[in-house]
Amino acid sequence: MRRRSRLCCVKSAIAVFALLTIILFTSKWIAGPDFTNPDFYRSQNLVNLPQFAAQVFNRHPKKFEFDPNDLKDWHDEEAYQKALARKGLGEQGQPAELVNPDKEKERTMFRANGYNAMLSDQISLNRSVPDIRNPGCIHKKYLSKLPQVSIVIPFYDEHWSPLLRSCFAILNRTPPELLKEIILVDDASTKEFLGEKLEKYVSQYVPKTRIVRLPERSGLIVARLAGAKVATADILIFFDSHVEPNYNWLPPLIDPIARNPRACVCPFIDVIAYNTFEYRSQDEGARGAFDWRFYYKRLPLLKEDLEDKTKPFRSPIMAGGLFAIGRDFFWELGGYDEGLDIWGGEQYELSFKIWMCGGEMLDAPCSRVGHIYRGPGGHLSNPRTNDFLHKNYKRVAEVWMDEYKEYLYMREPNRYAKLDAGDLTKQKALREKLQCKSFKWFMEEIAFDLPKKYPPIEPPDYASGAIRSDTSNNLCIDTLNVGHRQEVGLYPCASDLVYPQSNQYWALSWHKDLRLKMKADCLDVSESYRNAPVVLYECHLQGGNQLWQYDVENKWLVHGSGKSCLEADLKNHKVYVNRCDPANLKMKWSFGHVNRTALAELKINKHQVSEEEGL
Structure with missing residues (x-):
C-alpha cells in the first residue's frame, strides 16, 4: 500500500514537472528572446545572426500611422543659430591645420588611421558644420508623427575623436524624441582606449549610447547584423564610425519610410577631408550604379529628379555605408546574406533585394551626412587569407543576377571559375518565398540607363x-x-x-x-x-x-x-x-x-x- 502510494506521488510529481516545463517553454516561445538583455547576445553565435533573424522576424513590415496633412518644421532653431555662431579650430567645417606640430607623430598617427588623427584630437567633439543644403530644404516640413530610430555604428580600431565626434554630432542635430539609441558595435578592436576607457566615457557623457562587443574579428557585415539584432526602434540607420550629420538630417531621411515601410533611404554623403577635416559637398546628387567589375558608380539625375531638388529621388544602388530602412522590412529581406564575409558586395545584394522584392530605394537631398574618406595608409587589417571579396560577389550574382551574372564573370573568368560560392539554398529559397522579380526587370525598369555608361560588353580600348x-x-x-x-x-x-x-x-x-x-x-x-x-x-x-x-x-x-x-x-x-x-x-x-x-x-x-x- 505504501509502495503504491509512493509510486503515485512520484508519478504526480513527474506530471507536474512536465506540465511546468511545457508551460515555461511555451511562454518563452510565445514571448520570444529578450532582445534588450545583453547576456542573450553574448550567448549567441553571431555568425548565424541572419539565420536566427529570419526565423524571428518572419512578418510583413509594420505600417506607420500618419496624417499626410499634419506636417511640422523639425528644426531646432535655437541650437541651429548657436552652432552657426561657433568659432574655433575646424568650426563651420573650415579646413584646419596644427601650429608647429610634432611632424613625426603626426605622420605616424596619419599612417595608422588614414586621416590626420592628431588634428582631429584638437577639434571640438561638438564642432559645427556648414549648412550646405539646398535653400529649399531649410523651410521644408515633414510628417509631425515620425517613428523612432536606432543608429548602428560598427567600428574597428577607430581613432578616439572621430568615433566620439560621430556620436556627439548625432546627438546635437537629432530631435531627441526621434532618437531611441545609438549602438556602437566593436568588431574586436585592439586599441586599448577602445576598451574600458570608452565604456566609462560613453556611460558618463554620451547618452542613449551603448556598446556591443563581438568576441572575435568578424567584419563589417556581421557587425552591422549584430547591431541590428539588438536594435529596438522601428527604423534602423546604419552609419560608418567617422561621420558628422548636418542640420535637420533625420526627418527627411525617415519621412519616406513612415509613408512607405518598404522604402530604404540614403542621405547625401558629403566629404570630410582626411588631411584638414574640411567639410564640403561631394556633389549635388547622382544615382547609384555599378560597373561589371562591381565597382560602385554613379548615374546622372533624370529630368524629373531636377524639377524639385529637395525631393527624394529613386536610385538603383546604394553606396552602402549610410542608409535608413524599416527594421521589419530589413528582416523580411533576410538582413544580409549570412554567407557574405567581412565586407564587399553587401550593398549590391541589399539594393537588388529591395527593388526586386517589392521595395524602393531613394536618396534624400535634404538629408546630408559628412563622411571621412580615408587617405593613404589607414587600411584595416584583414582577418582572412582567402579571396572573400570575389566570393561575396559570386554569391550575390548567383542568387540575384540571373543570366546577367555572366557579364561579371567574363571580366575575370579565371578568378570566378575557381571560386566556390558556398551553399546558396537559403538565399534562393528567400527569393522564391518573396516572389522577387527578375534581374532583367531590374535592368530594364530601374537601372535602364546603366548600360549606356557601363555596357555589359565594352567597346575595345584605344x-x-x-x-x-x-x-x-x-x-x-x-x-x-x-x-x-x-x-x-x-x-x-x-x-x-x-x-x-x-x-x-x-x-x-x-x-x-x-x-x-x-x-x-x-x-x-x-x-x-x-x-x-x-x-x-x-x-x-x-x-x-x-x-x-x-x-x-x-x-x-x-x-x-x-x-x-x-x-x-x-x-x-x-x-x-x-x-x-x-x-x-x-x-x-x-x-x-x-x-x-x-x-x-x-x-x-x-x-x-x-x-x-x-x-
Whole structure:
C-alpha cells in the first residue's frame, strides 16, 4: 500500500514537472528572446545572426500611422543659430591645420588611421558644420508623427575623436524624441582606449549610447547584423564610425519610410577631408550604379529628379555605408546574406533585394551626412587569407543576377571559375518565398540607363598596356602605390609592356580617359597652369579633368581641350601637363598596345563633330 502510494506521488510529481516545463517553454516561445538583455547576445553565435533573424522576424513590415496633412518644421532653431555662431579650430567645417606640430607623430598617427588623427584630437567633439543644403530644404516640413530610430555604428580600431565626434554630432542635430539609441558595435578592436576607457566615457557623457562587443574579428557585415539584432526602434540607420550629420538630417531621411515601410533611404554623403577635416559637398546628387567589375558608380539625375531638388529621388544602388530602412522590412529581406564575409558586395545584394522584392530605394537631398574618406595608409587589417571579396560577389550574382551574372564573370573568368560560392539554398529559397522579380526587370525598369555608361560588353580600348617615355632609359608611368589625389610618377618599366603589372597597366578607354586596367582609377589634371601635376583619382566619366586623347603621329598624350600634353620629368621621375610643343621630345609616349583601327574611327568621329559644330 505504501509502495503504491509512493509510486503515485512520484508519478504526480513527474506530471507536474512536465506540465511546468511545457508551460515555461511555451511562454518563452510565445514571448520570444529578450532582445534588450545583453547576456542573450553574448550567448549567441553571431555568425548565424541572419539565420536566427529570419526565423524571428518572419512578418510583413509594420505600417506607420500618419496624417499626410499634419506636417511640422523639425528644426531646432535655437541650437541651429548657436552652432552657426561657433568659432574655433575646424568650426563651420573650415579646413584646419596644427601650429608647429610634432611632424613625426603626426605622420605616424596619419599612417595608422588614414586621416590626420592628431588634428582631429584638437577639434571640438561638438564642432559645427556648414549648412550646405539646398535653400529649399531649410523651410521644408515633414510628417509631425515620425517613428523612432536606432543608429548602428560598427567600428574597428577607430581613432578616439572621430568615433566620439560621430556620436556627439548625432546627438546635437537629432530631435531627441526621434532618437531611441545609438549602438556602437566593436568588431574586436585592439586599441586599448577602445576598451574600458570608452565604456566609462560613453556611460558618463554620451547618452542613449551603448556598446556591443563581438568576441572575435568578424567584419563589417556581421557587425552591422549584430547591431541590428539588438536594435529596438522601428527604423534602423546604419552609419560608418567617422561621420558628422548636418542640420535637420533625420526627418527627411525617415519621412519616406513612415509613408512607405518598404522604402530604404540614403542621405547625401558629403566629404570630410582626411588631411584638414574640411567639410564640403561631394556633389549635388547622382544615382547609384555599378560597373561589371562591381565597382560602385554613379548615374546622372533624370529630368524629373531636377524639377524639385529637395525631393527624394529613386536610385538603383546604394553606396552602402549610410542608409535608413524599416527594421521589419530589413528582416523580411533576410538582413544580409549570412554567407557574405567581412565586407564587399553587401550593398549590391541589399539594393537588388529591395527593388526586386517589392521595395524602393531613394536618396534624400535634404538629408546630408559628412563622411571621412580615408587617405593613404589607414587600411584595416584583414582577418582572412582567402579571396572573400570575389566570393561575396559570386554569391550575390548567383542568387540575384540571373543570366546577367555572366557579364561579371567574363571580366575575370579565371578568378570566378575557381571560386566556390558556398551553399546558396537559403538565399534562393528567400527569393522564391518573396516572389522577387527578375534581374532583367531590374535592368530594364530601374537601372535602364546603366548600360549606356557601363555596357555589359565594352567597346575595345584605344590603347593599353604600359606607357613608356620615348626619351627615357625605359621609364613608364606608374601609380607608385599612391592613393586618390596623390601624384603619379615614373618608374622602371615592367618586362612585359603589353600586359604589365597592375601599377603600370593603363588603358585609354572608350570613355576617353586614362584608367588603370584593373581598377576604377584615372589620371586626373585639375589645373591647366604650367607644370600641372597629374594625380590618381576615381574615374567619373564626365570628361573634363580626365579627358585624354592619343595623337599617334606626334606620340602625344593630349589632355582636355587639346592644347596641353603630358610631359616627363626624367630627373625627378615625375609627370606634368604643359602646353603641347612639337620640339619637346619629353612629350612623346608609347603604349604597349595601340588599337589603330579604333583610333582612326575616333578621328573620323571627331572630324564629323567639328563639321556639325561649324554648322
